[in-house]
Amino acid sequence: MTDIQLDPAPTSSDVLLDVENLTVGFPTDDGLVQAVRGVTYQLRRGESLGIVGESGSGKSVTSLAVLGLLPRTAQVTGSVRLQGEELLGKTEDQYAKIRGNKIAMIFQDPLTSLNPVYRVGYQLSEAVLAHHDVSKKAALDRAIELLGIVGIPYPEQRVNAYPHELSGGMRQRVVIAIAMANNPDVMIADEPTTALDVTVQAQVLEALEAARAETGAALILITHDLGIIAGRTDRVCVMYAGKLVESGSVDDVFYRPRMPYSLGLLGSLPRLDESGRERLTPIVGAPPSLVNLPPGCPFTPRCPIAQEVCEGVEPDLTPTDSAGHHAACHFHDRLIGAKPGQLFTVTSTELEAPAELEVKA
Amino acid sequence: MSDPIQTVPPADPPGRVEREFTVKERTQTQIVLSRFLRHRAAVVSLIVLALIILWAYVVQRIWPHPYDWLDGPGSAAPSLEYPFGTDEVGHDYFARVMRGAQQSLNVAFLVALLSTAIGAPYGAIAGYFGGRVDMVMMRIVDVMLTLPVIAVAGMLTQYLRGTWWVVALILAGFGWVVNARVVRGVVLSLRQQEFVEAARALGASDARVIFRHLIPNVTGVIIVQATLDIAGAILAEAGLSFIGLGVQGPDTSLGLLTNLAQEAVGTRPWLFYFPGLTIIAIALTVNFIGDGLRDALDPRQTRQRR
């Protein structure tokens, strides 16, 4: 339709979801909790983006804000544009036309995500009927088809099951099937495997891949588990204390981190691909409270290379030595070639608690 | 610094701000107290109830017209001298209502105390041990629940002559069942939780688990239920006495006053409305206080105000 380009460079029309300077605050008794403090990212058509961070870093709140699912008390500013259309400030009815249709979401806990009093098939076909004017019979057929795609055996029978009759992994696959029901442009998966057993995690991730392959949707995968991101997303954002502190390609962030926090996260991840026996290096301390956050970089108290400037000035995401790789650290250039063990103290597993327990993820 | 990477964290410069916890830590009591104080209706109710108690127990004693003196004109409407008027034989009705409130409050407090003292341990034991013990104990509760309070209480007050403490004993005899059920429910769900299983796995005795782990966690529920008992008892006493099956003369109570006044409601309405309003005031404030306590003691509560 437009001019034929031999080398389609990324243009603004490629950008599907454009989140700009998003902030979310919750008023509480102790003051305003600044859950998200100015998050900016872009998602292109068909792309997959991982968002990594500890619990409480604001990654779930960011995606709930995108879908307009936050409680009414939340104070949201900034801009969220879907294909150039501003979403913030839309009415509930306008939003309903986008949810599930253009942007779909998969939540963390499959045990509580489905309504206990309705059959799986009802809840699936309801999603279809919300956006398509088809007969109930057709919607139910689509439900069976969807259950098949996400790898649920005997979908014709399972469609009549109640949620409590299915296992956690099955239920999460039903939630994925609901998310893909209307061929959305974007799927946001918020910790889709956290509540599940390791063996089931793989099956659910497979179902997620199948759903993506079927719909061609762009994916935002939110997790605290770096192992899930690796190999599944094109780009990664690292979140800390309500802000993006590093973003770049998976290779950049995983092998050439330019922010001490990312480095620390990698150091606390047990790995099988490294030759020899690497010690785990935990990040000491806990993330800061998001009420009355002092000025400066929020990672300062836990940062091994913190200087005076870190206490006064909070760094912005700035380009680093490689293209498309951004980090929010005053000293990102000092981290070139650094290994976690050089920065963070190695735990003495023989004397203290097992390293796994120390990992705050 | 030549080394690009500093491996040792920099020493804290003096006067460094405490950065990790910018919110002051508070003790449990402070949190509960501040949550309660934020419940405006509960705070107002607490003050009003304190005034009512003061009025019923203290003002009554120093009031110039004692409740059992016949020193006023008969059937006088409310005036400055007799704020609630007088009854047909010349009792100062203000003093009568104060006296009635005192007796009704006596009933309510005793009922709450006894119901809690019997019901809470009963429910805790049933919930904690479960199985056959629970089944037998709950069958007894089932029987109690099929007994109509009005019928049994009515028969007993007739037989024992209804002084305030007899009515209180009877109401508590039925009331504890509710406390037992509530506490049992909480204990049942607590019993399944990890920290109790952990304590058991570490070899804690039953007594230790009950007293160190369960009781502290059900205290909130017990306190809230006890306040609700007070409101329930005030209303139950009033209802029983109104139909003539509760407190009997020469003793008095708010319910009995309304009973005696029901014929007069058309001609001397003050005789009926003042004790009734006092009942409502007590029950309303107690319920609000209970609501405030529930909000304050429930650890899951994080009330957001707009």
Next chain:
Amino acid sequence: MIAYTIRRLLAAIPILVVSSFIIFWVASMSADPIRQRFEGRNPPPPAATIQLERERLNFDAGFFRQYWDWLWGLVVHQNFGPSINSAMDIGGELGRRTVITLRLVLLAMILALVLAVVTGVLSAVRQYSKLDYTFTFLGFLFLAMPSFWLAVVLKQGAIAFNDSVEGSLNRRPIPTINHEASVVPEDFWPRMMDIGLHMVLPTISLALITYAALSRFQRSSMLEVLNSDYIRLARAKGLSARRVMVRHALRTALIPLTTVSALGIASILGGAVVTETVYQWRGMGDLLVNAVRDQDRYVTMGWLLVAGLFVIIGNLVADLLYAVLDPRIRYE
């Protein structure tokens, strides 16, 4: 489910036997109704009359024997035993009065449920709004109001209203006493009209007292559902706000209310006794109050059986409804 129902009803029998035994025991402790009745009569009735009366009421048998005779008579001959008032047939009287009271209780319950759902849901949806605070305060007010007091206030209001319109209408439109007119109309529709008018005030009184607790309950269960993950998913699916509210939130939040209201039958019966007293109905309430006052122990026992049966059926209905409404519950 049928097997479960039958099992539950069978299990109720021992409970009823035990509680009737307790009532019988309490009743036998109280004063001698015959002496109470004849006390102060001048001249005192002949000893033979008293003896006949004692025999009719089976007072000379031992305590356990008396109870056994009553139970036997009830089970084998469907005979509720003799009343102090020798003209009264306890079984028939209980039947007539149960119908009168039941229509009050059921209608008040329906009205209370409608009020509770409407106010509870609105309160939850508009949490912490002016509307929520108003409903909350009203709920607390009715919760704190003695049932008789509200009944008397309504009755006085109706009397004042009747007084004010009597001159122009030439009749008093709202009946304030009794459950039917002293001269019952012959034809069907006038008769229904008469019964309906007599029910207006008692039903409103009982419903207002009952709705308050249910409304508070509905508000909190609705809030719990509204904050649940599955409501979030339902919204994320793109369902309309209305559909989320009705199909997902309300449908699920009604389950606990159904259970609670079926369980609440017992307390409503208590409220009905008081309400009937105020409006001078000749229903179950009046029967009980008189029986207790006159130490008419077999009437009290019969009353207990009917009330106990209500409670047990209420509990059973609660459990069965729960199973119907919530697919997670299954009874074998």
